[in-house]
Amino acid sequence: MLAILAAVPAFAQTAAYKPARTADGKPDLNGIWQALNTADWDIQAHAAAAGPAPMLAADFAIPPGTGIVDGNEIPYLPAMLEKKKQNLQNRFTADPEVKCYLPGVPRATYMPYPFQIVQSTKTILISYEYAGAVRTIDMGKPGPAPVDSWMGWSIGHWEGETLVVDVTGLNDKTWFDRAGNFHSGDLHVVERYTPRSPDTLMYEATIEDPKVFSRTWKISMPLYRHVEKNAQLLEFKCVEFAEELIYGGLRKQPKTK
Amino acid sequence: MSKRFFEIALAFAAAIVFLAPAPAAAQTSSTAALTKEGAKTSTPPRTPDGKPDLTGVYTNASVVPLERPKDLGSKEFFTKEEADAYAAKALAKTEVVAPGTYGDVHYSMAQFGLEKGQSKVAGNIRTSLIVGPEGRVPPLLPAAAARQAARQAANRGHEFDGPENRGLAERCIIWGNEGPPMLPQGYNSNLQIVQGEGYVAIEQEMIHDVRIIPTDGRKHLPADVHQWFGDSVGHWEGNTLVVDTTNFTDKTAFRGSGENLHVVERFTRTDADTVKYEFTVSDPSTWEKSWSGEVLMSKIDGPIFEYACTEGNYGMRNNLSGARADEAKKK
Numbered sequence: 001m002l003a004i005l006a007a008v009p010a011f012a013q014t015a016a017y018k019p020a021r022t023a024d025g026k027p028d029l030n031g032i033w034q035a036l037n038t039a040d041w042d043i044q045a046h047a048a049a050a051g052p053a054p055m056l057a058a059d060f061a062i063p064p065g066t067g068i069v070d071g072n073e074i075p076y077l078p079a080m081l082e083k084k085k086q087n088l089q090n091r092f093t094a095d096p097e098v099k100c101y102l103p104g105v106p107r108a109t110y111m112p113y114p115f116q117i118v119q120s121t122k123t124i125l126i127s128y129e130y131a132g133a134v135r136t137i138d139m140g141k142p143g144p145a146p147v148d149s150w151m152g153w154s155i156g157h158w159e160g161e162t163l164v165v166d167v168t169g170l171n172d173k174t175w176f177d178r179a180g181n182f183h184s185g186d187l188h189v190v191e192r193y194t195p196r197s198p199d200t201l202m203y204e205a206t207i208e209d210p211k212v213f214s215r216t217w218k219i220s221m222p223l224y225r226h227v228e229k230n231a232q233l234l235e236f237k238c239v240e241f242a243e244e245l246i247y248g249g250l251r252k253q254p255k256t257k
Numbered sequence: 258m259s260k261r262f263f264e265i266a267l268a269f270a271a272a273i274v275f276l277a278p279a280p281a282a283a284q285t286s287s288t289a290a291l292t293k294e295g296a297k298t299s300t301p302p303r304t305p306d307g308k309p310d311l312t313g314v315y316t317n318a319s320v321v322p323l324e325r326p327k328d329l330g331s332k333e334f335f336t337k338e339e340a341d342a343y344a345a346k347a348l349a350k351t352e353v354v355a356p357g358t359y360g361d362v363h364y365s366m367a368q369f370g371l372e373k374g375q376s377k378v379a380g381n382i383r384t385s386l387i388v389g390p391e392g393r394v395p396p397l398l399p400a401a402a403a404r405q406a407a408r409q410a411a412n413r414g415h416e417f418d419g420p421e422n423r424g425l426a427e428r429c430i431i432w433g434n435e436g437p438p439m440l441p442q443g444y445n446s447n448l449q450i451v452q453g454e455g456y457v458a459i460e461q462e463m464i465h466d467v468r469i470i471p472t473d474g475r476k477h478l479p480a481d482v483h484q485w486f487g488d489s490v491g492h493w494e495g496n497t498l499v500v501d502t503t504n505f506t507d508k509t510a511f512r513g514s515g516e517n518l519h520v521v522e523r524f525t526r527t528d529a530d531t532v533k534y535e536f537t538v539s540d541p542s543t544w545e546k547s548w549s550g551e552v553l554m555s556k557i558d559g560p561i562f563e564y565a566c567t568e569g570n571y572g573m574r575n576n577l578s579g580a581r582a583d584e585a586k587k588k
Binding site for chain 1: 307455465467560565566568577
């Protein structure tokens with residue numbers, strides 16, 4: 001744990017910026033935030049590509065991106081590369097996102113949907129627009145994860161201006177992106193949220209999973225505040241959009257396209 | 258196979274993750290503190306930014322039915338002794354036997370459930386959650402009754418055709434506790450309130466949805482934007498959080514409602530352990546008049562666990578594949 005934290009370098013520590021405070025004196029992270037990148041398609045650098053539905057042409061083509069992985073390398077153990085390849089081949093039916101399943105951490109952060117931080121002294125709630133996903137970060141000492149879950153067990157503390165969240169208890173069913181990057185149930189994520197201006201946060205996460213990766217690796221990206229006056233999370237309850245994919249084969253009459 | 262059985266089976270399949278920490282025994286808090294007027298209002302603690310502090314993990318489990326049993330007429334309150342006897346009787350019912358199934362197929366709520374028999378239940382001398390002399394939901398207007406009958410008729414004989422023919426809870430779209438109005442369920446009525454500056458968030462354990470209520474004076478969404486839970490805006494009136502919700506979808510169909518459903522909720526902390534939750538429901542296209550109710554929420558130990566619903570929805574898969582197998586057998 002100490003080793004991981006020590007390994008988190010440079011730009012989280014933009015210590016020069018002093019963010020606004022909540023009434024209880026903590027850095028104020030309240031707000032609606034969103035990543036502005038294409039990491040949900042692939043956390044590594046990738047060129048644009050045709051989308052899965054040719055009839056939708058340019059509308060649903062895959063957008064390019066420079067990636068969010070430090071050094072752009074994901075250090076898979078050699079035996080794990082085949083699974084990543086299979087996941088990529090099957091992604092339009094096997095990705096938990098296509099089925100409207102809970103996205104896990106850190107993926108929830110950089111999906112193409114906003115999320116809202118509601119910050120109190122003892123609990124910081126993060127509500128994600130996608131699928132009504134939610135996690136509560138316990139700012140006390142609740143002990144180890146009692147059970148595995150999709151969104152994990154989050155324990156937070158403040159380090160100067162940074163909210164540090166230790167996430168364990170994640171199950172092995174979520175992916176990092178639509179490119180099939182994956183992990184095991186031993187995943188351990190340490191997130192750091194650091195205000196860098198009134199309307200931006202720097203987000204970093206170290207990823208440790210000795211069953212799948214040969215070393216700890218890191219992702220980082222800025223998060224942007226929704227500053228529009230009418231910003232709010234709307235419902236994206238996608239279960240009904242995924243019913244045909246999941247249960248279509250069990251219908252009495254196949255749905256006519 | 259009964260729908261009820263599959264709802265329970267579904268709940269059980271998806272619930273395994275949080276069974277371990279289920280609390281020990283029923284704790285019915287005393288009804289003694291409650292008078293006819295409800296619990297005494299005190300000055301509640303404040304959040305650091307000076308708002309009444311509603312934060313915490315609660316259950317709104319209740320032994321009081323939404324509608325008053327007909328034999329109680331216009332009797333709105335029990336005596337304390339009557340209330341205790343009524344609660345004891347309700348809490349003793351923990352076995353669910355699915356009608357039409359094999360004799361040994363049963364479901365012990367005491368063993369597997371997070372139902373009211375195992376959670377804290379706020380003492381309440383009401384005979385129904387709906388307040389007033391009638392204690393019942395007003396009758397549907399003829400047009401609303403016709404609308405509801407048409408909905409039911411359209412599905413009759415097609416109950417197992419596809420996922421859209423199943424109930425919203427079985428589909429993991431919305432669960433009855435979520436509301437608004439947030440009504441207690443027989444099974445798992447746990448929720449958490451978190452307050453940030455300018456917002457109040459309500460997370461329900463079933464089925465992990467969050468309502469984030471802004472208290473900054475903003476208006477509702479444009480009228481043509483409809484959501485399953487509607488659109489909630491709030492403000493503080495003294496010690497009370499008042500939440501106004503419109504913009505429902507007509508698919509939400511709360512007790513026959515349409516998209517004009519309008520819900521006003523009031524959250525007031527009445528003591529260290531209790532939040533009084535009052536609601537008023539109206540929809541001029543559904544009921545002749547509005548109706549109101551009151552539920553008590555009791556603080557419990559956290560945490561709220563993750564109820565991943567669609568991710569473990571074997572009930573839906575089993576219902577549909579069972580129906581297909583039945584059809585194949587009949588051919």
